[in-house]
Amino acid sequence: MTMTLASFFKTHIFTLDILITLVAVLLLVLLSLRKKALTLPAACTASVMMLCICICSGYGEVLFLILSYLIIVAVDTLFRKQAEDKVRDVHKKSGARGVIQILANGSVAVLCTVLYAITRDAAFLLAYIMGVSEACADSLASDIGVLSKKKPVSILTFKRIDTGISGGVSLLGLASSLTGCIVMSGIALLCMDIPLRLCVFAILTAVPFLGMLIDSVLGASVQAKFRCCVCGKNTEKDTHCGVQTEHVGGLRFMDNSLVNLVTNLITVIIGFAAVKFLL
Numbered sequence: 036m037t038m039t040l041a042s043f044f045k046t047h048i049f050t051l052d053i054l055i056t057l058v059a060v061l062l063l064v065l066l067s068l069r070k071k072a073l074t075l076p077a078a079c080t081a082s083v084m085m086l087c088i089c090i091c092s093g094y095g096e097v098l099f100l101i102l103s104y105l106i107i108v109a110v111d112t113l114f115r116k117q118a119e120d121k122v123r124d125v126h127k128k129s130g131a132r133g134v135i136q137i138l139a140n141g142s143v144a145v146l147c148t149v150l151y152a153i154t155r156d157a158a159f160l161l162a163y164i165m166g167v168s169e170a171c172a173d174s175l176a177s178d179i180g181v182l183s184k185k186k187p188v189s190i191l192t193f194k195r196i197d198t199g200i201s202g203g204v205s206l207l208g209l210a211s212s213l214t215g216c217i218v219m220s221g222i223a224l225l226c227m228d229i230p231l232r233l234c235v236f237a238i239l240t241a242v243p244f245l246g247m248l249i250d251s252v253l254g255a256s257v258q259a260k261f262r263c264c265v266c267g268k269n270t271e272k273d274t275h276c277g278v279q280t281e282h283v284g285g286l287r288f289m290d291n292s293l294v295n296l297v298t299n300l301i302t303v304i305i306g307f308a309a310v311k312f313l314l
């Protein structure tokens with residue numbers, strides 16, 4: 036037992052991969068805290084997840100995750116002030132991301148690499164990329180989309196709705212999310228050991244974009260919607276103007292984080308199937 040454990044540590048824990056990841060994670064945590072992108076518990080959660088991904092797959096996968104995260108933080112830093120002013124009344128959570136948001140956006144990705152470690156099926160790594168890209172594309176769509184001059188339209192009814200309400204799409208949001216998907220596919224091909232083929236690139240781009248659209252559909256349909264009894268504003272918050280808001284649509288327990296988690300899972304399943312059937 037001691038021998039097995041010792042050899043496990045030798046081969047898995049103290050490799051160059053882990054060392055590179057540890058340094059990268061440390062820098063990332065410091066940056067996130069400085070930029071107020073993550074709360075301290077969220078940064079710790081993210082660090083554990085990245086180490087898990089590194090142990091299960093390799094530092095290429097972690098590097099891909101880090102670069103995608105840096106894109107989100109950069110966009111967040113550039114536009115957050117303007118975006119927050121527009122959606123402060125609507126969004127349940129604004130400001131630094133908490134543990135729940137990290138778990139909602141990252142646990143499916145971790146699951147993919149764990150399944151890869153068990154099965155050594157590369158389709159799980161491609162599914163991992165698509166899951167991460169979808170979370171990134173969704174984040175870009177909301178962060179940049181809310182800056183659109185025109186009000187967004189509901190993805191289900193095509194009627195104009197208030198900025199920041201889930202299920203709303205704008206041309207600016209769609210364009211930024213598609214750009215994000217393309218950039219992420221490029222980064223994945225650079226960071227990871229993936230065959231450089233057009234169909235691989237197409238799947239890695241199309242599936243996350245589709246996932247982002249599914250997120251909007253779920254946001255418009257099953258996500259909980261509330262209205263303030265005092266000022267009449269539509270919101271995702273349970274309280275507004277100091278009083279309890281009224282539940283006016285969707286499933287009460289289905290908040291934005293849960294929608295993100297479900298969407299991420301659906302994206303990864305579609306991605307895995309696409310890799311199995313199309314490649």
Ligand SMILES: [Zn+2]
Pocket residue numbers: 263264265266267268275276
């Ligand atoms: Zn109100």
